[in-house]
Amino acid sequence: MTGSTPQTLGTSHPQSVDVHRLEVVHVEGDAYTVDVREHHLDVDQPLEAGGTDTAPTPTELLAASLATCVAFYAGRYLHRHGLPQAGLRVRTEFTMAPDRPARVAFLRLVVVPPPELPEQRRAALLAVASRCTVHNTLHQPPEIDIELTP
Missing domain, CATH: 3.30.300.20 (K homology (KH) domain)
Incomplete structure (x- = not known):
């Protein structure tokens, strides 16, 4: 993920199932990076919505x-x-x-x-x-x- 210790996200889900984790980290403005396993996805907003349109x-x-x-x-x-x-x-x-x-x-x-x-x-x-x-x-x-x- 991002090198941080995973936080428990609550206990409302059944304990016998696999829990899949990802983390979203602020980059700047309206841009964020999503860490999924060893993959990184970027998200942003279009220019007309105040973002820089660097990603979906x-x-x-x-x-x-x-x-x-x-x-x-x-x-x-x-x-x-x-x-x-x-x-x-x-x-x-x-x-x-x-x-x-x-x-x-x-x-x-x-x-x-x-x-x-x-x-x-x-x-x-x-x-x-x-x-x-x-x-x-x-x-x-x-x-x-x-x-x-x-």
Whole structure:
């Protein structure tokens, strides 16, 4: 992570599950770095929102997380069935709600299958991709506990 000792984030989650940790650290202005295992992601805000536009916004990463999860599940389906993955894409767009609280109101994902995908496999590909972990989480939201350290 960042070399600091991990803090306990609360006890509301079941103790028998694996806990995945990441840390967000302020860089400057509206820019932050997210440390995930040995990976580092940057986030920022666009110029018109007061940021420096050096990286995607957290909301864009939410949409990207869903899109990449859908792509991953689709890719695994293709691999499992010995079908080509070349050309697989997921196009995504989202809109923000016009009222408060600030939130995403609509997400649209279009799975573009590989050109060689047989017609009889298309429905199955979409069904599997629609059951990805991020999609499931958005449909059955987790309990969220936000705390301030003492």
